[in-house]
Amino acid sequence: MQVEKFYYDNKTVKWFAYAVLFWGIVGMLAGLWASIAFFYPGISLGLPATTFGRMRPVHTNAVIFAFVGNGIFMGVYYSLQRLCKTRMFSDTLSKIHFWGWQLIIVAGAITLWAGKTSGKEYAELEWPIDIAIAVVWIIFGINMFGTIIKRRESHIYVAIWFYIATWVTVAMLHIVNSIELPISFLKSYSVYAGVQDALVQWWYGHNAVAFFLTTPYLGLMYYFLPKAANRPIYSYRLSIIHFWALIFIYIWAGPHHLLYTALPDWAQSLGVVFSIMLIAPSWGGMLNGLFTLRGAWDKVREEPVLKFLVVAITCYGMATFEGPMLSLKSVNAISHFTDWTIAHVHVGALGWNGFLTFGVLYWLIPRMWNTPLYSKKLAGTHFWIGTIGIVLYVIPLYWAGFTQSMMWKNFTEEGQLKFQFLETVTHIIPMYISRSIGGTLYLAGAFIMLYNLVKTIAKGQFVANEAAEAAPLPKVITTHGKEYWHRWVERRPMKMLLFSLIAVMIGGIIEIIPTFLVKSNIPTISSVKPYTPLELHGRDIYVREGCYLCHSQMVRPFRDEVARYGEYSKAGEFVYDHPFQWGSKRTGPDLARVGGKYPDSWHYNHMMDPQSMSPGSIMPSYGWLLENNIDTAMTPNMIWAMQKLGVPYPEGYEKRANRDLERQADSIRTNLILDKLKTPHNKEILALIAYLQRLGKDIKSAPRAEMTKKENSESVLGN
């Protein structure tokens, strides 16, 4: 058969590799900055953009979507061409994809620093950027499927399956979770409220981990590990089972982020069961990776690329064993809302994603520049510094999380809570310092890599278009033995897309739809009323400043939480919360019942100077809230949007809303004046105080019957 000559496009891969290096360092720096805020709150510099509440989303978005995102594209653009024996479908689309993605990242960073956020973790970007992400993602899809369709290799290797599943699932998750009602150019409200919003968000959040941080990287593992070890994967059969079982099970596990919350119990249980089942395919994948190196461990000692890959796969195994354990209710009762979760995700982020990316970079760059790596020794140094960095990062945080949780749950013999919340925070500050040291080491390793790669690039000659040749795809494909249905699917990428979509949609549909349709899932509480216009503004400020990143609004039904915060949270309390603000981490105390706990003046002083009210607090000051004016011009739009989303404000209320707003603001001003605090009317602090004072108040006036329906003392769990 006539062999065709063609060229692989290395230029796009090169650009993505540069982006990985650049954004990796930016993302890690942002993380380090945010981590320092835990023991040195002054690092916020008194500026809104540099407070933890804004640096944290910048860090997570930069690391997930910029560092890992570009890492995915770098690996996919390199491996897909070679696995399909063809150049990418369109150079123009590759270019649009690259620059579009970088533009999204820049716009994302700027808007997050500016406080423009939708308030949903890992999906913070506002609606115009959400649309841009969808467009660029579709361009990537066209380019990818175009390449698969024009391939010269009849089989579709398992790495490509992982790429296909990634593409289709991320598209679905992103679109469903980002449905929001815009009220201005950079502000929108989630169409879902409360419990439903939480379920959709964590279905998204969990599967963003699964399908953005895991499946594409497993695809990379299945390509780059055999390449680096120069031997095929241990068991290709296992990789098939790994793939289908993983994508099928993963999608169900989201509710394990919401254990003991107001989410319906049956949904929580489904989430737990599928999370436990996840161990099997995850470990199947890990063992498949590690067994590939059987009999080649001597190579691991010599080759830095393999070292990075081995630690990456091991960390994948650890994180995917720990994940199911954390989703057991009894373990989750301890780990949730603490630093344990942060340690867990960093085993994945630093170990699995970080090290796999580094391994791929060390492998790719010498090949694309046609020269050996500048220094294997430096790469070895990077490996050790990075590994020690991970250890110093995660172990103290595990300790911190466990310790803090135990302190929260500790009672004196007289039955009083033993520790104030703040004591449990100050107690673990040494762990936070160690975490930052670990992070600094990891970052230092990344700089060593940067130097090593720059030196490699300097001495090499870049091959922009790499010559290759292969026979075209024959019209009739010979098969071995009997044709099976899977073989039929496997040759048809669009069918593969469809089947992966069906596999991932089933879980979503069975879990999510009933929560939306079955009314009894969210028992209404008649005393829960919509927010006043001033409170609505306060809520927007709360979201803007990222308060939910340190404060939960979800009292779980535990003895210590009820004793510390008050009545545990009910699903019916959140029906007007667009978006929900349950949070996932308690660096500060829960705020679900903070309304009425302190006088207005306490909040005023606390926002101005948290340490004056709570000595030793690590909260940054929010002085600008005392200066900024409430954007009252937005009020009608906000009310209109809430009405559209089903919040029962009276008809035409948007026109009168600002009058009510002023009246309420004036009453707070009067309270402040009584405590000798003078503030001009219309300042943001008034709105925030109004919101905080409202939290948890409605339920206190609920008729006893609604609150105690089918309830008895057993519903609060002991520790």
Place this chain on the structure above:
Amino acid sequence: MKFIHYLEKISGVSIYGLSSFALFGIFFLVMLFWAIRADKNMIEEISRIPLDSKA
């Protein structure tokens, strides 16, 4: 309002758990059956794809 009562409130809630398990179980068994029975030469050929190109 014990959380467990949610289960009682949805008529036939067990269908969600049962159907999801059944769906996955059947799917998984079919997959497993296929993977075990797949032709050895083909599996070998596919697993060598990444190593084919010199790059």
